Amino acid sequence: MQLFSKIPNPREIRRKLGLNQQDFWSKIGVTQSGGSRYESGRNMPKPVRELLRLVHVEHIDLARVKHEDFEIIEYLKQTHPDLYKSLKKAVSAQAKQSDATVQL
Incomplete structure (x- = not known):
C-alpha cells in the first residue's frame, strides 16, 4: 500500500478485525466520536490515515x-542501497512464506 494512500473504508477494516470503535480508534489516538465521523465519510487527515494503515493494515506495534x-x-538506504534492497526482499519473502503457512 502506498504511503498516505486513501483508506477506502475504515469501518470495513474495523469490522474485519472484530473491534468496536473505541478499541479500534484509540490505538491510533482518535476518539470514538472522531472515528465514527471518519467511518461516516468525513475526510480523514493524512497522518490519521497513515497511522490507521500502519497499525490496523500493516499490524505494526507503534510502541515498539x-x-x-x-x-x-x-542510513542503510543511503550508504548500502544494495544491502537494503536485499534485506527488504528477504523480509518480503519471509512474510509471504509465513502467510502461506498460516493459510494451510
Missing part, C-alpha cells in the same frame, strides 16, 4: 518503533 530505527533504515 523507536526514532533510532528510522535513522538506521535511512
Whole structure:
C-alpha cells in the first residue's frame, strides 16, 4: 500500500478485525466520536490515515518503533542501497512464506 494512500473504508477494516470503535480508534489516538465521523465519510487527515494503515493494515506495534530505527533504515538506504534492497526482499519473502503457512 502506498504511503498516505486513501483508506477506502475504515469501518470495513474495523469490522474485519472484530473491534468496536473505541478499541479500534484509540490505538491510533482518535476518539470514538472522531472515528465514527471518519467511518461516516468525513475526510480523514493524512497522518490519521497513515497511522490507521500502519497499525490496523500493516499490524505494526507503534510502541515498539523507536526514532533510532528510522535513522538506521535511512542510513542503510543511503550508504548500502544494495544491502537494503536485499534485506527488504528477504523480509518480503519471509512474510509471504509465513502467510502461506498460516493459510494451510
